[in-house]
Amino acid sequence: MVVRKELDDGLKQIQDWLGEMGGRVERALRESMTALTNLDMNLARKVLADDLRLNQIEEQIDEAAARLIATQQPVAKDLRRILAGITIASDLERMGDLSVDVAKAAIRLEGQQLVKPLIDLPRMADIVRGMIAESIRAYNEENVDLALKMAKDDDEVDALCGTVFRDLAAIMAGDSGTIGQAMLLSFTARYIERIADHATNIGESVVYLATGKRPELN
Amino acid sequence: MKARAADRVATGVIIGMASLIMLVLVGLIAYLLFRGLSHISWHFLTSPPQSIKAGGGIGPQLFNSLYLLILTMLITIPLGIGAGIYMSQYAKANQLTAFIRLVVEVLSSFPSIVIGLFGLLVFVNLFHMKYSLAAGALALTVFNLPLMVRVTEQALNGVPREQKEAGLALGLSRWKTISSIMLPMAFPAILTGTILAAGRVFGEAAALLFTAGMTTPRLDFGNWNPLDSHSPLNPFRPAETLAVHIWKINSEGRAPDAPEIAAGASAVLIIVVLLFNFGARWLGRAIYRKFTATK
Amino acid sequence: MSDTAFYTKDLSVFYGEKQAIKKVSITFPERQVVAFIGPSGCGKSTFLRSLNRMNDVIPGARVEGEIRIGGRDINDPSTDVVRLRQKIGMVWQKPNPFHKSIYENIAFGPRYHGVKDKRNLDEIVESSLRKTALWDEVKDRLHGSALALSGGQQQRLCIARSIAVQPSILLMDEPASALDPVSTAKIEELIAELKRDYSIVIVTHNMYQAARVSDKTAFFLMGDLIEYDETQKMFTNPSNRATDDYISGRFG
Numbered sequence: 001m002v003v004r005k006e007l008d009d010g011l012k013q014i015q016d017w018l019g020e021m022g023g024r025v026e027r028a029l030r031e032s033m034t035a036l037t038n039l040d041m042n043l044a045r046k047v048l049a050d051d052l053r054l055n056q057i058e059e060q061i062d063e064a065a066a067r068l069i070a071t072q073q074p075v076a077k078d079l080r081r082i083l084a085g086i087t088i089a090s091d092l093e094r095m096g097d098l099s100v101d102v103a104k105a106a107i108r109l110e111g112q113q114l115v116k117p118l119i120d121l122p123r124m125a126d127i128v129r130g131m132i133a134e135s136i137r138a139y140n141e142e143n144v145d146l147a148l149k150m151a152k153d154d155d156e157v158d159a160l161c162g163t164v165f166r167d168l169a170a171i172m173a174g175d176s177g178t179i180g181q182a183m184l185l186s187f188t189a190r191y192i193e194r195i196a197d198h199a200t201n202i203g204e205s206v207v208y209l210a211t212g213k214r215p216e217l218n
Numbered sequence: 219m220k221a222r223a224a225d226r227v228a229t230g231v232i233i234g235m236a237s238l239i240m241l242v243l244v245g246l247i248a249y250l251l252f253r254g255l256s257h258i259s260w261h262f263l264t265s266p267p268q269s270i271k272a273g274g275g276i277g278p279q280l281f282n283s284l285y286l287l288i289l290t291m292l293i294t295i296p297l298g299i300g301a302g303i304y305m306s307q308y309a310k311a312n313q314l315t316a317f318i319r320l321v322v323e324v325l326s327s328f329p330s331i332v333i334g335l336f337g338l339l340v341f342v343n344l345f346h347m348k349y350s351l352a353a354g355a356l357a358l359t360v361f362n363l364p365l366m367v368r369v370t371e372q373a374l375n376g377v378p379r380e381q382k383e384a385g386l387a388l389g390l391s392r393w394k395t396i397s398s399i400m401l402p403m404a405f406p407a408i409l410t411g412t413i414l415a416a417g418r419v420f421g422e423a424a425a426l427l428f429t430a431g432m433t434t435p436r437l438d439f440g441n442w443n444p445l446d447s448h449s450p451l452n453p454f455r456p457a458e459t460l461a462v463h464i465w466k467i468n469s470e471g472r473a474p475d476a477p478e479i480a481a482g483a484s485a486v487l488i489i490v491v492l493l494f495n496f497g498a499r500w501l502g503r504a505i506y507r508k509f510t511a512t513k
Numbered sequence: 514m515s516d517t518a519f520y521t522k523d524l525s526v527f528y529g530e531k532q533a534i535k536k537v538s539i540t541f542p543e544r545q546v547v548a549f550i551g552p553s554g555c556g557k558s559t560f561l562r563s564l565n566r567m568n569d570v571i572p573g574a575r576v577e578g579e580i581r582i583g584g585r586d587i588n589d590p591s592t593d594v595v596r597l598r599q600k601i602g603m604v605w606q607k608p609n610p611f612h613k614s615i616y617e618n619i620a621f622g623p624r625y626h627g628v629k630d631k632r633n634l635d636e637i638v639e640s641s642l643r644k645t646a647l648w649d650e651v652k653d654r655l656h657g658s659a660l661a662l663s664g665g666q667q668q669r670l671c672i673a674r675s676i677a678v679q680p681s682i683l684l685m686d687e688p689a690s691a692l693d694p695v696s697t698a699k700i701e702e703l704i705a706e707l708k709r710d711y712s713i714v715i716v717t718h719n720m721y722q723a724a725r726v727s728d729k730t731a732f733f734l735m736g737d738l739i740e741y742d743e744t745q746k747m748f749t750n751p752s753n754r755a756t757d758d759y760i761s762g763r764f765g
Contacts, residue, residue, distance in 0.1 A: 004698070005705055006725065070748035071724035311572060380609035383567055384671070388622040388678055389599025398621070403612050511614030511658040 007072040014064055014085040015140065017057050021092040022136035024054055026129050028099035029195065033125040036106040036188065037118050047103035054096040061089040077209075084209040088139060091198040091205070095132070098191045098198075105188045115171055115178045121189060124160045127153055128196045135202035142210045147203035151217040157196040164189040247488060254485025257478045263486070266436075267463070272475040276483050278434045281450055282351070282457040283420060283490075286430060289355040289453060290419050294362045295412060301363070302370020302408075307396055326364030331424040333361045338428035349456040354430025361425055362415040369411025373404035402509040409502040413495055420491050423461040431456035432466055460487050518543040518682060518712035519564075524578035526556070526563050528571070533559045535736040536578065541682075546704060546713045548727035548744065550720045552764065555733040557716045561684050564714065565601040566594050582682070599626060602675030602711075606687040608667035610659035610674070615651050618659045618670055622678040641673040645703060665696025669703065676711070683707065685715040689722065701726050720760055724748045732756045 028047050035044035065082045068074055074082055131153050138147040168182040168189075200217045208214050265275030309315040337357030347353040377400045385395030401408075434457055437450045444451040458466070464483045467476045518541045526534040534556045541547050549557035559568065566587060568574040580587045587597055599622075611618050619641050620634045628634055638655070642648040647669045651662070659670055668688060675683065685704075689697040704713060704726045717723050723730050724744060731741040732753070740753040751757045758764050 003702060005702065066749050067745045071744060073721050073725070378609065379570070380605045380607060381611065383570060383603070383605070384609050384611065384674075386570065387565060387567065387598050387601070387603035388625070388675065389595050389597075390622070390625055391595055394625060399611055510612040510660070511617065511656060 004072070007068060007074060007078060010064055010068045010072065011078065011081055011085075014061055014082070017061050017064075018085060018088055018092065018139065019136060021054060021057050021089065021096075022132055024050065024057075025092050025095045025099065025195075026132045028054075028096055029102070029125055029129055029132070029192075032099045032103035032106065033122055035103055036109070037122060039106060039109055039112075039114070041107060041110055044103040044106040048100055051096050051100045054093055058089045058093040061085060080209050080212060084139075084205040087205045088202050091201045095195045095198045098195045101191045102188050105184050105191075108184055109181065112181060115175075115181050115185075116167075118185075120160050120164045120167070121185065121192070124157055124164070124189065124192045124196075127157055127160070128192055128199065131157075131196055131199040135199045135206070138203060138206045139209070142206065144207050144210050147206040148217070151200040151203040154196050154200050154217075157193055161189050161193040250481070250484050250488055253481040254483070257482030258485060262479075262482055267467075267479070268473055270472050272473055274473055274475075274479060276460060276463060276479070276486065278437055278450075279458055279460045279463040279483070280486065280490075281437075282430075282434060283460040283487075285450070286351055286354055286358070286426075286457060286459055287416060287419050289351055290358040290362065291412070291416060293355055293359045294366055294415060297359065298363055298366020298415075299370045299408065301367045303374065303396060303401075305367060306371040306374040307392070307400075322364045322367055325360070326368065328361075329424075330361060330422060331427075333357055334425040334428050336360065337425065342429060347454070349429065349431030349433075350454045351430055351457045352453045354426050354457065354459075355453070357425050357429040358419050358422060361422065362418060365415050365418075366411060369414075370404070370408055373407035373411070374400055376407065377403045402506075405506055405509065406502060409498065409506075413498045416494060416498070417491055420487070420494070421461055423459070423465045426459055426462050427465075430459060430462070432458050432462055434458045460490075516543045517541065519580070519582040521564075522579040522581070524560070524563065524576070524580060526559050526568060527575040527577070528559075529573040533736050534563070537733075537738045539731060539738065539741055541712055541714065542729065543712050544708055544710070545728040546708050546715060546726055547729045547731065548723035549714070549716045549731050549733060550718075550723045551733035551739075551759070553718065554735075556736040557731075557733045558686055560733070561686055561714060561716050564682075564684055565598050565603055567603065569594070599678050600680050600682065602672075602678070602680040602683045604668070604671050604675060604683065604685040604688045607691050608664055608671050610662070610667050610670050613659060614656045615659045615662070615670060616655040618674050619677045622674065626678055637677050641677040642670075644676060644707070645669040645673040646699070646706075647673060663696070665692050665699060668692060668696070668700060672700075672703065672707075676707070681711060683711045683713045685713065687716055687718060690718060697722075724760075732759060734759075 028050060031043050032047045034040065035047065065086050068082055069079075072078075131150050134146060134150040137143070138150060165186055168186050172179050172182045204215055204217050207217075261273075262275045263280060264277045266278055267276065268274030305315065305319070309318075334357060337353055337360070341347045341353040341356050342349060345353075347356075374396075381399055381403060382395055385399040386392070390398070435455055436448065438448045439450055441449040442451055443449050444453065446452060447455060449455075460483055464480050464487070467473070467483075468480050471479070473479065520538070520540040522538045523536045524534060524538070525532060525536050537560060539547075549561065551557050562568045563576055564580060564587075566576075568576065576588055582597075582600070585592065587594075611621065613621065616638055619638045623637050624634060628637065639648060639652075642651060647666060650666060651670075654661075659667065662670060668691075672683075672688075688704075689700045692700065701722065704715065707713060708728075715723070715726065727744045729742065730744045730747040732739045732747070732751075732755070734755060740747065740751060740756045742752070747756065748760060751760065755764075
């Protein structure tokens, strides 16, 4: 058995970085949601600051992938692993940006009172965080079943998103003074729903990595 | 179809020619053995010749041939291999070496009688060696040196350059590389050349007539002091070899059984040459195997 | 950044009237792999062979400029070329084990350089064969002929032979081009292992191999050094147009 150390080490490094990104995105979502629920400005700014590292890791992954393709001539599964790695890194980076958007919404609400206690939004965020964790686990294990199961949660997120829209619409209809805040919270629901879409994209990448086929999970 | 027919004809012709050569060779050996074998006996191989009586042997001549072979090879092999190594590994490619190579070529095509006369003039007369084994051995060296040099040179040139470079790259000196890596690889080819040279020594008569001489003194086979004139080992005594003996009794033999003696001696000559060939090849293979660790 | 193992300055090599290498200056980092790439006849092998003065063997070859190893110019008349070559191992395109036993192939060099004790020699043989991942394959037939080994094994034996005399530099002239893909991969793996102990220079006509195994790459063209840089840089973003064309397979 021949070992391709250079290539294998590179692939392992990419995998480790993706794991780190996944952890960071999950935390960013959790913290931004907490910041929004409690209108905690310090926590919201921390989310903004932490995002820099995510962008950095994505660049590192792109660079490593280019190096491995240029110098190690990966083919078949090795090649899919790298291509999937690039796509997943890009998804995670976007998920980080969307978490930042949630944190920014919290910052916009500085000094205001929430029109209603947030219940469905944190629930959405919990589900999506679970999806992020599962998508990364599915990637690490190349577990197609887990990826498919995770993608199903997206429906629940979409349904919750609809509920949030309707509730906020009712509030806006009742009191035009709440329109600004309600719009912002609607956007937040939208951001979280988008994060879930990216998580399903990761699921698609996992299926591609494991089988070479590109399914449509959305 | 035409190409195939031509191919068949060519194959047939080649096989025919090869068969013809084989036939001539086998016929010749069979004829000599058939004529000579009946005459060979222990007595024939060990007793001295008789000049007018029947029942003479070829003992001293057989010994002389073997001894001369050893003496000649003792001189020829180191000289020839040394010169071959020089020509192949040390000599620069210039006009001088080209000239030396030409001289070697010319020398190898000299008729042996001319070498014999050269030996008579230089070794026997000029150096006062008289008719002697030593003079004969030197003449045969002149005769065989070109062959040995050329064979060694070609054998060494046939060793792949990477082998030589591998030795040098390990930090071996040039001589160590040649002696321990290249010579063992060249050994089979050099051995073949040596056997050829030895065969020529055994069968040579013309070059020996006027150098080793046509007589043998009374030899005392109990006396092994190489400086005593009656010792068979004395290199400065005249020595008639088997080939010379055959020539002599054929041309001027007065013994009544001269034709039978000539036939028997010829058969012995052939048998010894064959034995020598096979023996040397077997030994060579064994040595080569030891060098190269091949099975 | 690692230390310098050796360097050349304005090195030119001539074969008779023809200039095969034109004033090339390269610095070789210690314990890294430097690959030479370029089309046939670009001078990469000539350059390699000048580093242990193997061009001395070729009539009419002449060298100008400096090659400095540990500060000394190896072409200086006072240089002991025999000692120099002991410090620089070499591996050829075609495996060229000596026509001797596996054991003798390796023990020969150290014994010549003064290791007489049988036990020490045994140790050198074993450790050299282990370093080249050959020990388990040949330990039961150490006294059998080296020529009975497969091509890939022979090449690893040749590498073991050269490291047995404890060089600090290894020169490899297309070491895998005569081997099948599996043997090639093993040689490449071995090179990655060996660079922990040796500074390695490898000539290869397979630029993918250069990309895989080397830390730095030098691109030669008609005796000129066109570009010399980190391998990663050379293969993702070369500075020179000719390098780009060559490694993209758009050359000529």
